[in-house]
Amino acid sequence: MTQQSRPVYLKLRDQIAAAIIEGVYAEGEMLPSVRAFAAEQGANPLTVAKAYQQFQADGLVEVQRGVGMYVVAGAAEKLRRSEREQFLAEEWPELRLRMKRLDIDAADLLAHS
Amino acid sequence: MTQQSRPVYLKLRDQIAAAIIEGVYAEGEMLPSVRAFAAEQGANPLTVAKAYQQFQADGLVEVQRGVGMYVVAGAAEKLRRSEREQFLAEEWPELRLRMKRLDIDAADLLAHS
C-alpha cells in the first residue's frame, strides 16, 4: 500500500551488490547473463540490464561484449567501503535520532538478535 | 524532477509523527491546518491531507469538520510503541545483516556519534 514496493531494478541492484560483497559472485567471475538472471528472478531482461549498468558505470564490473560481465578485482572491497561510508555518513545520523525518539537502546537490539 | 527518493506525503507523515512523539504537537492540541502546513512546507494542501489521513485512520487524531484535527490523548505513546515495534520487528533484522556485511560494529557507530 505504501512505498514498500521499491523499484525492481533497485532491488536487483541491492541483491547483486550483496552477492558481490559476500563473494557469491567472486572477483574475476562472470555475472549471470542478463537473460538468465531475468528468468531466474522472474523479471524482464531490460530491467536486469538497468541494474547491471549501475555497476558498470561505477567500474565494478567489466563488460566483454559478446561474452558477459565480469566482476573486477577489488570490487567487493570497493563496494563494501562505498556502502559503508554511505551508511555511516547519511543513514546512521538519522537512524540514531529516530532510535532515541523511539526509546530504543542497545539492550532492545540485543533482545531482538 | 517530481520524483524524490521518497514520496512527499511520507516525508510529511514522518515529520508529523516525530513532532507528535516529541510533544511539539501536544495531545489535545490542534494540528496545523492543511493549508497552513502546506504553505509552511511548500507542499500541496492535498499532499498534506494525504499525510494527515494516515493518522486519522490510525485513530491518533480526531477530525472535527470545519474546525480542525486534534491530537488524541495517548497518541504520542501509542505512536511511539507502534513505530518501536515496527522497527524492531522489521527493520532491525535486515539492518543487522547489512551492518554485518558492511563490517560495521558498535565502535564504528560510536565514532560517528
Added chain:
DNA sequence: CAAGGTGCATCAGTGCCATAATACAGCGCG
C-alpha cells in the same frame, strides 16, 4: 445570517517504472 476557516471529494495531469517485441553488434566454438 454572512464570512472565513476547516477537511474532503472529484477530476485531471505528469512522470517513473516495468514490460514487450525486435533488431543489432561482438565473441567463442565446432
Added chain:
DNA sequence: CGCGCTGTATTATGGCACTGATGCACCTTG
C-alpha cells in the same frame, strides 16, 4: 563460416503513484 551465446539500442505501451486545481460541505465567529 554458422550457430548460439553474450550485452545493447530502439520504440511503444500500459500501469500506477504522486501531485495539482477546483469546488463543496461543515463549523465557528461576529
